[in-house]
Amino acid sequence: MRLSRRQFLKSSAVLGLGAAMAPTIFDGAATAVASEPGGAGLDRRTLILVQMAGGNDGLNTVVPYSDGRYYDLRPNVALSGSDVIPLDGHVAFHPSMGPFKELWDEGALAVVEGVGYANPPFSHFQAMDIWRTADPEGKGPYGWLGPYLDAARDDTQSPFLGLAVGRRLPLELMSPTVAVPVVESVSSYRVLTTRLAPEAAALRTHALASLYRQAPRTMPHTGLLDSTLAAARASSDDLREAEEAYTPAVEYPSSRLADGLKILAEAIDGGLGVRVGHVSLGGFDTHAGQQRAHERLLETLSQALRAFFLDLKAHGRDRDVLVMTWTEFGRRARANASGGTDHGSATPMFLLGTPVRGGLYGQRPSLSNLDDGNLRFTTDFRSVYTTVLEDWLGIPADAVFGRQRFERLPFLAAL
Numbered sequence: 001m002r003l004s005r006r007q008f009l010k011s012s013a014v015l016g017l018g019a020a021m022a023p024t025i026f027d028g029a030a031t032a033v034a035s036e037p038g039g040a041g042l043d044r045r046t047l048i049l050v051q052m053a054g055g056n057d058g059l060n061t062v063v064p065y066s067d068g069r070y071y072d073l074r075p076n077v078a079l080s081g082s083d084v085i086p087l088d089g090h091v092a093f094h095p096s097m098g099p100f101k102e103l104w105d106e107g108a109l110a111v112v113e114g115v116g117y118a119n120p121p122f123s124h125f126q127a128m129d130i131w132r133t134a135d136p137e138g139k140g141p142y143g144w145l146g147p148y149l150d151a152a153r154d155d156t157q158s159p160f161l162g163l164a165v166g167r168r169l170p171l172e173l174m175s176p177t178v179a180v181p182v183v184e185s186v187s188s189y190r191v192l193t194t195r196l197a198p199e200a201a202a203l204r205t206h207a208l209a210s211l212y213r214q215a216p217r218t219m220p221h222t223g224l225l226d227s228t229l230a231a232a233r234a235s236s237d238d239l240r241e242a243e244e245a246y247t248p249a250v251e252y253p254s255s256r257l258a259d260g261l262k263i264l265a266e267a268i269d270g271g272l273g274v275r276v277g278h279v280s281l282g283g284f285d286t287h288a289g290q291q292r293a294h295e296r297l298l299e300t301l302s303q304a305l306r307a308f309f310l311d312l313k314a315h316g317r318d319r320d321v322l323v324m325t326w327t328e329f330g331r332r333a334r335a336n337a338s339g340g341t342d343h344g345s346a347t348p349m350f351l352l353g354t355p356v357r358g359g360l361y362g363q364r365p366s367l368s369n370l371d372d373g374n375l376r377f378t379t380d381f382r383s384v385y386t387t388v389l390e391d392w393l394g395i396p397a398d399a400v401f402g403r404q405r406f407e408r409l410p411f412l413a414a415l
Contacts, residue, residue, distance in 0.1 A: 042394045043155055044320045046268055047145075048277045048308075049172065050257075052301065052327035054284030055124070058347035058375075059333065060294055062111055063092045069367040074335035077290050087111075091364070096299035099306035100350075107358035108309065109350065110411035112384055114365040116346040116377030120329055123343075124285070127328035132171040134382055134400055143172035144385055145276055147399040150175045158273030159235040165260035165279040173278060181235050183263060186243045235272075239263075242270030249314030250307050257281045258304040265308060269315045275393075284327060288338035301325075305352060318354040322392050322412075324384070325350040332373050346377040349384055355392065357413045382406040 064070045065081040066089060084092035085101045091113075093101055103109040117136055121127055126138050133140030149161050153175075162173040162180035173180045246266040252258040260279035267274045281304075283297050305323060312318040330347030346365050362379035369376060383406040386397040391412045397405075 043152075043273075043275075045392060045394075046274050046277060046321045047388060047393060048261075048264060048279070048321060048323045049170075050301070050305070050323060050325045051170070051278070051280035052284050052297075052325055053128075053280050053282040054286070054327070055127075055329045055331060055343055056284045056297075056327040056347055057286060057290065057294060057331040057341050058113075059331070060290070060341075061094055061097075061298060062087075062113065062348045063094065064090060064364065064367065065092045066090050067367055073333050073367065074341070076339050077335040077341065087360070091360070094295070094298045096295045097302045099302040103306060103309065103352055104358060108354060108356055109352045109358050110356045111360050112349045112351065112379055112409065112411065113360060113362040114346045114375065114378030115349045115362065115381050115384060116330070116375075117380055117382075118377070120345050122329065122345075124328055129171065131326055131328055131381065134385055141174075142176060143170070143174045144400050145172050146175035146178075148389065148393050148395050149173065149178040149180070149276065151395060151399070152275050153178050156273050160238070160267055160272040160274045162276045163264065163267055163272075163274050163278070165263050165277070170278050170280075173276060181239075183239065185259075186239055186263060186266075238270070238272055239267065242266045242272055245270060248311055250310045252307045252311070253300070253303045255281075255300045255304055257300055258307060261304055261308040262311075265311050265315075265317075268312070268317055268321065286331070286340050287336065287342060288340040290335075290340040309352065313354070321353050322355050322388070323350075323352045324388060326381075330375060333367060333370055333375055334373055344374050345371070346375040349381075351384075351411050355412055357411055359411070361409050361411050379409075380406055383409055387412065 059070065059074070060077065060079055063079050063084050065079070065084050065086070071078045079094065081092075083095045085095060085097060086092040087101075087104060093104075100109060117130065119136075121130075121138075129138030130136055132138075132143050134144035145162070152161050159179070159181060161178055162175075164170055164173055164180055164182045165184070166182060167184055169180055169182050243263075243266050246269055248262060248265070252262050257279060264274065264277040264279065267277070281297065281301055283293065286294055308323070309318065312321055326349060327347055330344045331341035332344040335341055365375035365378055367375075382401060382404075385400070386406045387408045389395050389397045389400060390408065
């Protein structure tokens with residue numbers, strides 16, 4: 001776990017800027033969670049976010065194989081109707097998504113079609129910020145799950161309220177009060193010291209603690225800074241112990257995504273108090289030679305998530321975990337001349353797990369009524385967020401959206 005001075009100053013600047021802008025609804029969120037009917041079980045619920053980074057081609061993921069316009073628009077990348085995995089008479093999964101079809105058949109997979117928002121920017125960074133902050137302008141100082149983490153902090157002192165597997169903290173988990181651990185691997189998650197002078201490790205750690213303590217007491221995030229180093233040291237030991245005590249019930253496939261999901265499974269089963277986890281799979285920016293690359297990506301995604309689900313189920317934790325995928329945008333309806341697809345708009349989202357009521361949700365975008373070559377979104381992504389916030393995490397959506405209201409979708413079973 002390496003935190004450079006540049007990274008520290010950058011993250012501190014973001015938090016400092018956000019402090020003056022933090023909405024007062026953060027204060028009411030904790031009360032709402034604590035008073036939620038049946039809230040005794042909320043402290044066991046975990047949301048796992050899986051980012052499909054790069055912009056996934058939804059039309060070749062949930063394929064409208066019965067629509068002739070699909071083949072007219074993309075003759076060089078369209079999937080044959082004889083190869084896809086039908087879900088009904090209209091749509092099918094990509095042929096590499098057999099593990100997802102197994103989840104579908106078990107009623108543990110929901111597909112929300114046509115997800116997006118008005119006036120998408122078609123820029124990776126802008127679009128990711130919009131999804132991560134739930135702000136159509138992408139200018140929110142905190143992540144859309146920040147209010148939930150801030151509220152949950154009052155229930156537990158666990159340093160693992162949020163857990164990001166990767167190299168950097170995803171914006172959606174940024175909170176004004178909660179330091180979220182970022183873990184690339186269990187073995188590397190520790191306060192690093194130099195191998196040239198191992199005898200100085202204690203002195204270096206002491207110096208780092210002194211640096212944290214020098215923050216003025218009047219700073220709005222002093223409490224967060226005070227807790228960060230202590231939490232890092234304690235959480236390193238906890239995570240290592242959870243890994244040592246854990247025996248996977250399945251053989252995870254060989255991929256970084258599967259490795260990350262296994263870390264999350266270890267932390268969940270180890271009782272580390274994870275409320276929100278995050279892991280990502282990159283490579284979905286398929287401008288050229290899409291067919292083979294997309295096949296590998298969807299195979300990696302579906303195999304890893306199927307293994308994760310089965311592992312949780314074998315350990316009796318499947319009822320406690322909801323998985324949600326997201327990607328910054330879809331691809332254009334018409335393929336390009338390079339055998340790929342360019343930045344587009346609406347795209348499907350997947351919700352999976354035992355808490356899910358499987359099926360298709362939302363409205364399928366029309367291929368005959370495009371918006372300058374792009375699919376018109378039919379489901380606002382904030383409707384999915386609203387459903388997850390209120391029906392799974394037990395926090396009112398106005399903690400994130402204020403007075404804006406978005407339709408809730410019935411993809412969660414009665415719990």
